[in-house]
Amino acid sequence: MDKILSGLAKFGLDENLVKDLFEEESSSSRPNGEPTVAKAIEPPKETDFLLLKSVRCPICDGTFRTPVIKSGRAKRKEPDLDLRPRFEYIDTNKYDIASCPKCGFTAMHRYFGNLAPVHAKLIKEGVLMKLKNPPAKAITDLEVISYDSAIDLYKIALYTSVVKKAKNSEKAYTCLKIAWLLRGKIEELSVDAEKNKEVIAACQKDYDTFYKQAFDGFVKAMSSENYPMAGMDQSTVDLLIAAMAYNLGQYEYASRFVSGLIVSRTAGSNIKNRAHDLKEKIVEKLKK
Ligand SMILES: [Zn+2]
Numbered sequence: 001m002d003k004i005l006s007g008l009a010k011f012g013l014d015e016n017l018v019k020d021l022f023e024e025e026s027s028s029s030r031p032n033g034e035p036t037v038a039k040a041i042e043p044p045k046e047t048d049f050l051l052l053k054s055v056r057c058p059i060c061d062g063t064f065r066t067p068v069i070k071s072g073r074a075k076r077k078e079p080d081l082d083l084r085p086r087f088e089y090i091d092t093n094k095y096d097i098a099s100c101p102k103c104g105f106t107a108m109h110r111y112f113g114n115l116a117p118v119h120a121k122l123i124k125e126g127v128l129m130k131l132k133n134p135p136a137k138a139i140t141d142l143e144v145i146s147y148d149s150a151i152d153l154y155k156i157a158l159y160t161s162v163v164k165k166a167k168n169s170e171k172a173y174t175c176l177k178i179a180w181l182l183r184g185k186i187e188e189l190s191v192d193a194e195k196n197k198e199v200i201a202a203c204q205k206d207y208d209t210f211y212k213q214a215f216d217g218f219v220k221a222m223s224s225e226n227y228p229m230a231g232m233d234q235s236t237v238d239l240l241i242a243a244m245a246y247n248l249g250q251y252e253y254a255s256r257f258v259s260g261l262i263v264s265r266t267a268g269s270n271i272k273n274r275a276h277d278l279k280e281k282i283v284e285k286l287k288k
Pocket of ligand 1: 057058059060061062100101102103104105
């Protein structure tokens with residue numbers, strides 16, 4: 001076939017690109033007759049799932065940019081039993097927090113804006129005046145946050161919520177997030193479990209502490225706070241508590257919440273299905 005694209009060279013295009021306009025699909029990848037080389041598909045980078053968002057700091061009124069998850073880009077995987085969200089190629093939990101590079105105010109996005117003046121005062125005096133340096137630097141380009149940096153920020157957020165006398169649910173949710181991050185870090189390290197044995201053991205110890213704190217905090221919050229709690233309705237919190245109790249080996253306690261969810265008139269079908277699955281696991285454990 002003659003060059004059907006002749007004349008395109010003056011636009012800088014390759015006239016030889018098309019040898020056969022309607023060639024078989026399988027050979028279309030070798031326009032110049034080169035042998036097909038199986039090209040490894042590179043996995044997407046973590047930054048592909050992020051974008052920079054401008055945030056206004058409620059403490060110092062400065063604005064800064066922080067990486068957040070692009071909506072709809074990352075593919076959601078089945079969450080863990082205790083509802084830890086999981087996505088392909090990225091742990092979104094790392095990006096659920098913002099830290100002002102000017103004054104150092106650090107909080108989960110959910111708790112970042114709209115601070116009551118009394119809380120702002122407590123945070124300034126109890127946290128920001130004590131910080132040696134803001135924990136996060138100003139950024140202009142997308143950067144991946146490591147597990148360690150994310151965990152540090154969440155710990156500062158937890159410290160901040162203690163200082164501002166936050167609700168138990170806020171503190172419990174922050175502990176849960178830290179535990180989830182540690183779980184993610186352990187998963188990452190487990191790729192080479194033998195080499196990372198000591199670090200994994202240290203993470204596991206921290207994990208147990210934060211997970212138990214989160215559980216105790218939510219149990220306390222349930223008896224004193226209204227729903228939604230940390231953004232979750234009652235059936236979601238019940239399922240979370242049941243799953244956490246299960247993970248902590250408190251099967252009888254978990255069972256109570258699961259039974260309640262199964263007969264609940266308000267819980268959605270997704271929650272009910274998960275409650276049924278959890279019930280099977282509990283029955284299995286109680287048999288032993
Ligand atoms: Zn600030």
